[in-house]
Amino acid sequence: MPDSSTVLTYRPAPGTIPVTPGVYRFFDPAGKVIYVGKAKNLRSRLSSYFADPLTLHPRTFQMVTTAARVEWAVVNTEVEALQLEYAWIKEFDPRFNVRYRDDKTYPYLAVTLDEEYPRLLVLREAKRKGVRYFGPYSHAWAIRETLDLLLRVFPARTCSKGVFARARKIDRPCLLGYIGKCAAPCVGRVSADEHRQIVNDFCDFMAGNTDPLLRKVEREMNEAAEELEFERAARLRDDLTALRKAMEKQAVVFDEATDADVVAFAEDPLQAAVQVFHVRDGRVRGQRGWIVEKVEDLDPGALVHSFCTQVYGDGGDPPREVLVPELPSDAPALAAWLSGLRGSKVQLKIPQRGDKRAFLETVTRNAEQALAQHKLRRAGDLSLRGKALEELTDAxxxxxxxxxxxxxxxxxxxxxxxxxxxxxxxxxxxxxxxxxxxxxxxxxxxxxxxxxxxxxxxxxxxxxxxxxxxxxxxxxxxxxxxxxxxxxxxxxxxxxxxxxxxxxxxxxxxxxxxxxxxxxxxxxxxxxxxxxxxxxxxxxxxxxxxxxxxxxxxxxxxxxxxxxxxxxxxxMTASALDTIPGLGEIRKKALLKRFGSLRKLAAASLVEISEVPGIGPRTAEAVLASLAGAESNPTTVTSDPGGAETPGEGAGDTGGSRTGDEGGA
The missing domain is CATH 3.30.420.340 (UvrC, RNAse H endonuclease domain)
Known part of the structure; x- marks a missing residue:
């Protein structure tokens, strides 16, 4: 437990810590870096770690007591501090920093425009020049389903270099060439320019420029039907169906100019669920999620900072907008750093209203569900339950x-x-x-x-x-x-x-x-x-x-x-009026509206009460008798409005049996 008597012997003298921007590292006794952080003012930030231990967050206390020394490096600007922090986190992988770890890499649909005969394929590797990427997608099978639909309309090459070279050598295409899902440039059915035009049309469609193509295919289908070329018209009809199905797989949420990542969090004291939806050209192209351990007491702004530096710094492609629930304290520097990665301006914003705000709320619900599912999986794991009981037995x-x-x-x-x-x-x-x-x-x-x-x-x-x-x-x-x-x-x-x-x-x-x-x-x-x-x-x-x-x-x-x-x-809702037989809600409201309170009603005369619409002399007598009884016995408990006895409550004041969970877990 944090103890006010705890003395951190490695604490530097306050006067020796500079007040400039910089990056600091905590080392353990073995010399391993266990935490990296940046600060706009190094003295102010580092002094907070050496405050009274009783005021520290328990995870921060664990970190500073595990450490044996602290070092720092001074930089000129906050952006430089951000760059150095990212480089050190990447180099040392400190165990006390929040880590965005995937159990997999997320696939992209890639188009190798740098090749003579571009090909379409699924890639998980780091992005490289000359390749156009669409995604990321949640699953590789989602890309393959989309490709299978679109290859009948855009019969571009999908084979590897070895298969392509072998087909050219034997002058015979692969199966896709025979079934019409590849234009077979390997055997010269189309030229290099014609094949590249097919690929360019595919890229336009994936980028959201779909209406011209749909109109073209529909027009050709109608022309073929008018000329009695029914087989060609049927093929074009199937092409049109395939295009529309592919479009359905990519929900349109914003206008075509929108290029954004929408990030949301759900957290508890120990961990946080992070969800990001990738919107490209107004369409949801993919979604990613993480469960991260919170080593420090991080607010949403700090989680946004760690998300941006780790996810986009590790080869991610920052979009024009990053929509978040809360801005970090270093938002301008972070936006400048992301702009440098992208090569053009990146905005870090909190959506306030409209479609973007509504979509952020949707992503937040996804994060909350992801955290709940993570907890359920963890609670339902038999081996983890056994380990938990063993740990409690020993501790x-x-x-x-x-x-x-x-x-x-x-x-x-x-x-x-x-x-x-x-x-x-x-x-x-x-x-x-x-x-x-x-x-x-x-x-x-x-x-x-x-x-x-x-x-x-x-x-x-x-x-x-x-x-x-x-x-x-x-x-x-x-x-x-x-x-x-x-x-x-x-x-x-x-x-x-x-x-x-x-x-x-x-x-x-x-x-x-x-x-x-x-x-x-x-x-x-x-x-x-x-x-x-x-x-x-x-x-x-x-x-x-x-x-x-x-x-x-x-x-x-x-x-x-x-x-x-x-x-x-x-x-708060029960009153002495509830016990009067025949006095319904309408007449109770009429009485309270006329007199204002039960106290004034009890002080009224029989004639005054009888003047209220719907209240006769006999009902007025019953009202006065009930109120007089309530004043003489203030501890009287009125009946349950539901008319049923609830387990655990009643005049006996006890705990009753519990057969269900009304509130939900």
């Missing part, structure tokens, strides 16, 4: 693997509508049928609320619901006989630090529960606290055990806050 010094873990959280608003939640994970997987919700009365703070919840939960060990743990509330059975808990947990997790863990451990010890381990997960630094320990357990950032605890904590928090909002909403 918390447990006797056995915690196959059943229960996590508790309390939710309240300044002492009102205090509720608590219990979520259950068995073998690393959520067991939603075992979730419980508790209504808390009389608790003064989170600690007393947590103690009450644990007393009520562990008073039920066994198949039958036992008496309430605090002796002041009565357990409410839901249904004919509420199910008890299958078996006690091996580990109880509470949302909080040392105070919450101490209260939970004291409660369980007072009840004689000695076979259940207790720990807490504090939000700010993600450290794990154990009872009576002076310092927390620090799990590595990439630990599967920490990831499991975070999922438990976040699920308990979500479940508690959802229940709290439900309770608060019911309290």
């Amino acid at each position: 918390l010094s447990l006797d056995t693997s915690p196959l059943r873990i229960e996590c508790y959280d309390v939710s309240q608003l300044q002492g009102t509508d205090v509720v608590a939640s219990m979520v259950v994970f068995e073998d690393g997987v959520a067991r939603k049928s075992e979730y419980r919700r508790f209504i808390i009365r009389g608790a003064t703070d989170d600690l007393s609320a947590m103690s009450e919840v644990l007393r009520r939960r562990f008073a039920q060990r066994g198949d039958k619901a036992g008496p309430a743990g605090d002796g002041t509330v009565e357990e409410l059975a839901v249904g004919p006989a509420r199910k008890g808990f299958a078996y006690p947990p091996q580990l109880v997790v509470v949302d909080g630090g040392a105070p919450q863990v101490g209260a939970a451990a004291e409660t369980l010890a007072g009840m004689g529960v000695t076979d259940v381990a207790v720990c807490g997960l504090a939000k700010r630094l993600e450290e794990v606290w154990l009872p009576d320990d002076e310092y927390p357990v620090i799990l590595p950032r990439t630990s599967e055990g920490l990831y499991l605890l975070q999922r438990l904590r976040d699920e308990a928090h979500r479940f508690a806050i959802t229940f709290h909002r439900e309770r608060r909403s019911k309290r």
